[in-house]
Amino acid sequence: MQYQFLGIGYLTWITFLPLIGMAVVLLIPKSNINAMKWTALAATILQLVLAAIIWVNFKPSLSGINDPNGFQFVEKTRWIDLPGVAWFGHVAVDYFLGIDGLSLPMVMLTALISFVGVIASWNIGKSQKGYFALYLLLDTGMMGVFVALDMFLFYVFWELMLLPMYFLIGIWGGPRREYAAIKFFLYTLLGSVLILLVMLGLYFSVNVTDPATGQAMHTFDMLAMMNPQNYDPHALFAGIGTYWRYVAFIALFIGFAIKVPIFPFHTWLPDAHVEAPTAISVILAGVLLKMGTYGFLRISFPIFPDAVLKFSYALAILGFINIVYGALCAMAQTDFKKLIAYSSISHMGVVLLGIAALNTQGVAGGVLQMFNHGVVTAMLFLIVGVIYDRAHTRGVNDFGGLANQMPVYTGIMTVAFFAAIGLPGLSEFISELLSYLGAFQTFRWIAIFSSIGIVLTAGYMLWTLQRVFLGQLPEKWKGLTDVNGRELVSLVPLMVVVILLGVFPSIMLHPMSATLNNLVDFIHKVGTGMTALK
Amino acid sequence: MNWYDILFYAFALITVVSAAGVVLSRNIVYAAFSLLFTFFGVAALYVLLSADFLAITQILLYVGGVLVLIVFGVMLTNRANKVEVKHGGLTLAPAVLVAGVIAGTLIGVLTTTKWPAASFEPYEETARPLGALLMTQFVLPFELASVLLLVALVGAVIIARREKARRV
Amino acid sequence: MVQTIYESFGYVIPETVLSVFFVLTLLTSLVGDRRSKYLPAYTALLGFAVTGAFVAGQIGMDQLVFSGMYAVDPFSWFFKVLFLVSGALIVLFSMQSRELDTASTKYAEYYSLIISLTIGAFFMAGASNLLMMYLSLELVSISSYILSGFTKENPRADEASLKYVIYGAFSSGLMLYGISILYGLTGELNIYALNQAFSSGALSQVSVLIAIVLMLAGLGYKISAVPFHFWTPDVYEGAPVTVTAFLSVTSKAAGFAMLIRFFKIGFIDIAAQPAVAGMWQIFHGLNWTDIIAVLSVLTMTLGNLVALWQTNMKRLLAYSSIAHAGYILMGFVTLTDQGISAMLMYFVAYLLMNLGAFYIVMLVANKYQTEDIDGYAGLGYRSPYAAFALTVFLFSLTGIPPTFGFIGKLYLFAALIKTNYIWLAIVGVLNSVVSLYYYVKVVRSMYLVTPADSTRVDFGFGTNLLMTVLMVPNIALMLYFTPVLNWAEHSVLMFGLH
Amino acid sequence: MASTESLLLNLALAVLFLPLAGFALLIFFGKKIPRQDLVETGILFTALAISIYIMVQKVFFVSAPTIDLTFKWLDLGAVAGQQGFSIDLGIAIDNIAAIMLVVVTLISSLVHTFSLAYMEGDVRYTRYYAYLGLFSFSMLGIVLSNNLLMIYVFWELVGISSYLLIGHWYEKKSASDASKKAFIVNRVGDVGFFIGIMIVFTSLHTFLLRDVFGGIAAQHLTGPLLTAAGILIFCGAVGKSAQFPLHVWLPDAMEGPTPVSALIHAATMVAAGVYLVARIFPMLTAEALTVIAYIGAITAFIAATIAVTQNDIKKVLAYSTISQLGYMIMALGVDAYSAGFFHLVTHAAFKAGLFLASGSVIYAMHHEQDMRNMGGLRKKMPITYWAFVIFSLSISGIPFTSGFLSKDSILAGALAYGLLTGNYLIPIIGYLVVFLTAAYMFRLIIMTFHGEPRDHHKYEHAKESPKVMTVPLIVLASLSIFVFYSFNPFNPEKGWFLQAVQQPASVVPAAQSYGFDQPVNDVQVTSPQQQPNAAELSVEAQKTETTRYEEAMEAVHYPGLALSLTLAVLGILAAFVVYDWKKIDAEKLKQRVKPVYTFLYNKWYFDELYDATAVAGTLLLSKSLAWFDGHVIDGVVNGAATLTRLWSTLSGKFDHYIVDGLVNFSAWFTGFLGKATRRVQTGKVQTYIVFALLGVIVIFYVFRQF
Amino acid sequence: MTVHVGLTQFLVVSAILFSLGIFGVMTRKNAIMVLMGIELILNAANINFVAFTRFGLMNLSGQVTAVFVIILAAAEAAVLLAIVLNMFQQINTVNVDEVDKLKN
16 A cells, blocks of 8 residues: 555545544643644644645546546455354445545545635634534544445445534524524435435345455445446346336435435525534535535446436436526525525536536536535635624625725625636636536537526626625624635635636546546446446 | 033123123222122133132132232222222223224134134043142243242332331 | 253253342341442342353353243343343442432332343243243233332322333233133144144134234233333333333343244244245235234334424433334344344344433433423533433434444344335334434433523543443444344344254 | 747737736735836737737738637546547637737727726726726637637626626616626626537537537538527627617616726627627528628617617717617628628727717716716817717718728628618618717717807816827727728728638538528538539539629619718708707707607607608517517516516525425424324323224234235 | 033133223223223133133143233232322322323
8 A cells, every 4th residue: 555654544544634633622621722723723734735645646547436446545444344144144344445536526625625614613602622523523524425435434424424513503503503403414314314225225236256255245335336247136226227226216316415405305405504603504515515416426326327327317407406496596585695505506406417417528517516616605605604703694685885895805705706606717617617518418408498597696696796795885884894814714725726726627627537437438338238347 | 501501601600790790880899899709700610621720729819819909909098988980981982892892803703713622521630730730841930920929029018018207 | 952841940040040139139128227229239230240140151052941931042142131231230320310219218129129120031031931921021010010110209100100000911911811812722832832833724813813913912012012002101201210211121122032032933934944034934824024014113103203292301212212112123024034133233222322311311310300301401511421422322312323323223224125125114214314303302402502500510430431331332333333243143043943 | 830920829828918917916916006007008008019010910911811829728538439528729810800909909008098087086996907907808818719618708707897897886876786787688698608609519529610610511510500509609799799689788887987888888898799700600500690680780770769869978879889789790690791890890999989088078077977968068178079070970981981981881781681682671770770870979969069058067167188088089089080991981892901801701501501602612511412402503603693792782882872971961960950050949859759759768669750761660660679678678687687586586485485395394294193193192091001902903903804 | 411511602701701801991990990800801811721721632731821820910919909009198099090190
């Protein structure tokens, strides 16, 4: 193993660094709040540095997805090993981590957003110890989801991030935090239990040869689940295009769709966003939503390529509904955070539309949009947080004329808004362009109808911009101060990323193209039963 | 129709009628007395079934033990001797219905079932083989029952004991 | 291999030891201060320890003793260990209970009854004869009637006790009637003999059904399966917390042990395919699995739905335990080895999490004098460690990672999916989502509600240690559950099935 | 690549990025630099100088029609066995790009200069210059792009600059409303543009215009889809160039500072739509061109009619701009490619001049824009006045002006087109607008500069603007003289400009193109299978067809010229008759036609006067169009906004009540079940027993069936 | 000597006794009378055991069981009565339907 530090692989480090941070935070006496903050910050900075190292060492030519040799930074050890139990088969849960071009952007995103989130959490008012401990635990959960290649491990990380999220919203959130927290929790749990069932079904359907003993065994290895030849012919999910495979795909879809969230499973999102503290909104929109679409691409699509091909049209329609519906709903909002929450729904629709296209540009656009939307929405929520910290209101109509009062703030915000609108030169333009291009090739009319979203987005974003920043400054906001240094530290890196990726999207697209091409190829070949691959 | 039959029907009638008395009587003391007749009737049925030891046990334990306990209970819990015990109007109808359905179902099933060997064997003494069984094959239940009785004894004592010291 | 009566006594040494300690504990009341709780408690603990040593010696045994009355096999061994752990923990809990102090002159009886209930549970786990089953069930029942009314100055405990005894006596009466019909059909009380009688296929199916349904009423009462569960919430709420905890684990597990053994031995075509030992092959006309499946669905759904509305913590946990009975029954539906091993695993999880939860409930009742969920407001700030522990237990009960409860559920669902009971698995997972709501209600109260009084209330070191002892396996076993799984897998062995 | 060419490309890149550098400089270090305005102005003049060099080199010395620089921007690799996905971008300089470079930098630098005085003391002076820099960069980007994607990118960027500049005085609600409206209306057009691009890309897998044309020539994209692609891309132009039906944003955009109006909303950005159509001209099918021609004509007409009644000096000019842009679009639509582009250039000069001159007036009148409060300014502001007159003559198409040359070419093309295809409507509208243009322009001049001052207070304080404002006027006025474009004041055909701007060959299949201008050698491109008749067409016949358009143009040139001149003079006369000589009392006229006037004034109805001069069909059309404009278009935009808002409110409600409600309902239902079940738990043990027994009975009877 | 009375008749008596017991348990208010109902149920079961022993295969396990049941009934009755007595001391009632503070 090449990429190791102290004999432990990079991915393990990047995943569990926050956990070490959490342990340290827990050991710090309650009174020493600064030490906790700096510990959390140090953990996330180290994580970011590691992410950068991984980035530098990443080989873009490897293909990933279904090819075990296409993954990088792989760590694989037996976690749970139970030989010869009669019915459960040889139970082997691997501690199997690895990244490919699909997970790389997400790892980067998680590291970046986590770092920014700590800075945004600087002024948390109560129970700092608990807050930072949970925050770091959440960080581990998120990172784990993106690096796990064993489905069991994936599921554990997936659920792991649920608990801290509940508390982070529920304890440190706004007035209706309890409702929002439980709603988030219930929805997400509903989704994850469906994933759990499918996971078990897959486990029993797949039979591989244990390299160690040479016996046949069931496995949670996602890569093994992708190979149709590994399926026991009599198993539930065997074959191509069989009934239960469709059922499983839909169940998985719902499980992930709740996270994305896809209409009509989206109603938890506005509530959760509105009530969550700024940093948590940032994490929620920046990273958590991407887990849903990541789940599609990592699990649903390659494991059930036949079902994807069958349902891709429906997926695209849902993407369209998300785009238009989210935008329309956003337009009707007067709560700043809710507005951005709905805009997230709209933007995640673009992701869905792109990946449903199942061609290079669509999928690449979708994945890039995941990254870009993460960064842009994080910015937007930070921006709302800045103003909320000062004015203690989020009503869009309560403001006006802030441009003169807070010029730097307005400048940064304008960049974020225009990025969200999809202005060329800023990151979201590229990803939306690629998504639409991909979708247009596959579903012409849906793509055309979806492009209404482009106008609608401009509509509500500019309207908001006008209401908040333009016009006359109300007397009561004369005392507002411009962004301070700390806030700039959180906003500027994101802004740099937004502009950089807007001009040079290749930075991000290049490492993922081999992987995504492989994915597209794989889905079309296996999904149509053209080849069973080796 | 022979004497056996006649005796059976007589005792069966006593048993059933007095059992009905137990559950229908308005006075608890009458109910207790009816129960006495039921126990006797059942004991008689045991005799008819050649279960002599059991019949004696029934009388000793039920009449001598359980029933006395019950009467004590009645005495201790009723300040006045005569306490009206009403049937609750609300539960009566469903109770009649449920009990009726159960009775019908049971009788229907039990009478139509083909039981393994319905031959009538002559009487044999049972006390001795029963004793042997209890000491051999059923020794474990026997021991278990003794533990159980001890537990019941301890339990009944600690529950029922008045604790004067703590009463105010 | 069947042992002679004489040899058989060698196999019931643990039970004998327990009985001896039952008497010894009872006798401690004659020694020293009657009001001291320590002597009887330590005697009882010693009893569990010594018994544990003997039980440990029985590992791997696979015998049928006392003319087929009693099986000493890995299956019962599993439960015996469970009962000992549970009993010992309850003794430890009870030593801290303030509630029991209202009956402080009767500590000796209290601890001895805990032992007697454990004895009954031992026999329930191993009983392979209908009479033994009935007797052991009664022993457990009578012990629990008394225990639940133990704080007899408390009207709620009295009420619980009265309801329990009436319902229990009635249910065991039904069961007995069912047994009598089975006896009439086969002339046998031994369940192995019953199996052979059934396999002849000549029996009247309606009679068998009525007998089984009546027996189910008795067993269902013990495991609180719907519709025989009604006593559960009332008794759990009224009884002292320690007793409730004990009942919810030991008594319920014993009921399940008996249920599993009865159906598994009685109704499986042993001769046909012992290795597969899967479906119930004797009565093709009777769809046993459907009965159990329906009961399972009803039980968990009702338990969860009603739990949503509870405001009393003990009552909530009572309904939650009903729901858990439903989950465990899911494993029973398959009646395959996988289902049963999943159930066994779940018992381990259930023991850890349920006892843990009840322990915290007891501690809170001690310190805060409340059992209401509203009374838990701000517990997370006033007693952070206890609140954290309770959170872990509750999430474990919900079954989300990283807790052992998740592994328990995982295996149950896995067993269902393996046997294609997908609809049941879906009902199960939906139920666990519903259950989240009320468990989180407690968590919400602890963390999301700010307390009126925010003084710090700390528990002693010993208490915290005990909490930790319960909490650590709840998480550690999720990360590494191999030993439990192995144990459960090897404990599905019942005498005569392999 | 020849060294000259690579030099030119590098210079072009310099021109492109200089204003961006200025923008970045001003945004980030604006406060720290002394005289930020001069920095940016200097940059623009440098760019201008370079641009002129590039243009001269390209037009007169470089033989290659196009100098191209292409690089691979994005490569996603390929899925095994499928076509790969990559995007090439780059810049290209051909004659029109070179000319546009000069136009943009010229107007931009003049506007920068003008603003030095005009915007002096503004609250966001630095920001203003920064945005001007951003705009110049984006506009030059459109000019230089050799591919649709970059055009689209810069297209959006000019939109955003325009948004920022219109909303420069965002404290005013009307200004921020206008900026928003501009951006959104533009976006509507851009969606069409975007879809058009998608069609092109999915069919041809490239954004590069030369490859697009090559692909179309190779028949990889034909039929209705090709037409649709053309029309959809044209939608972008409709938005940006304020064409009917998306023209409503431009008048509102006058909320921005006047120099901005001159630069963006008169000379350059709005002309970008025309430039775009010119760029994609080879791929436009006959159907698409017809649509374009009509859109242009309709726009020209509607705008002109409205312009006549307006009293706000900038509004008149805005409608005039729309009308003139309609001309250009129409010219392209009728195949008069060179004429359309020619008009773009000349219009840029004189319309920028008009705006700057009006800015000068407004500046002098202390930001008074209503002409009814002006009058007699001729004496106070002679330079401005004379510049204004020259510009107005030019826009009216009076000989010896640049406007005469370009407009005349357009009208000739339109007339020829009408004769050849029978679409007479287009030339008729074209000529009609000539009259209107002359009329409203001179109405403007007369009301502003002639007669007696109406607001004496403001008049007293009015004085000629400073040099930095008048010099740009003088420069632009001189550029409105014919000599800069052609030495023959009556026919520009042989002038350098039209020699440089040659109509590119169409690449669409012959059957889909206008038959009358198909170059002979294009026959080879069209494949025989699809065009069975193409091979049979004799070269002679083709020649005849090709020349027919030119001949027609030739033939109608002078009659048309006479007609347009007459109309223009008539228009000027009308203005004088009504407003200067007062032969007809304007007020009385207004009173007589008050309802109609009011409606027209409000852009709802058209004036009766014009009803009378128009043919019945046009009358009917114009009326319905006026109604359409007020009711439907603005109505659609406003109404669409209302509707959209309503709908979004509804969806918000839907979300809240139905979707959330469903979820809550299931929660409620779950709770209800729980509650109901809870009722069973009565606390009475005998009830429990009853239920248990019922359970036993039910289980028994249910399962006895099985 | 022909005997007409067979197993069936005994079973019918048992079934009636059983049902009456159930009826008593369901309807009586007084806890002691509920206990009487339970005793009836147990007796009914016992009649079954003995009858099956007699008419069945003549192994005596039925009768042994019956003996145990009688012992058990006594123990159960003792416990139940103790609880009732305690109840009476504490809340001065023996009526089952008045004991319903724990519910829902």
